Amino acid sequence: xxxxxxxxxxxxxxxxxxxxxxxxxxxxxxxxxAQQVLWAFEDAAQxxxxxxxxxxxxLIAESDEELAALRLEVHREVAEALGMAWEEYCEFNDIEQxx
Numbered sequence: 211x212x213x214x215x216x217x218x219x220x221x222x223x224x225x226x227x228x229x230x231x232x233x234x235x236x237x238x239x240x241x242x243x244a245q246q247v248l249w250a251f252e253d254a255a256q257x258x259x260x261x262x263x264x265x266x267x268x269l270i271a272e273s274d275e276e277l278a279a280l281r282l283e284v285h286r287e288v289a290e291a292l293g294m295a296w297e298e299y300c301e302f303n304d305i306e307q308x309x
Contacts, residue, residue, distance in 0.1 A: 240282040
């Protein structure tokens, strides 16, 4: 699960990387702007063949090592929310258990 703070950072970095979008949505209300950015972000993830949470992690991680750690953190949270043992979750999702 991605915290709202991390999501906000990722969306801001996405918008910063797409300045033409900022111009396109400038005339919209703040709420509508946020909605348009989120939709474009989700579309960008889909175009890359990944889930939005994965794109979020890619945008907030400062290194490949941090990205790997963040992925494991999210997977552990999902396993816990599902009530699955970590080993079972890893096997089911083909995740190497390095930690």
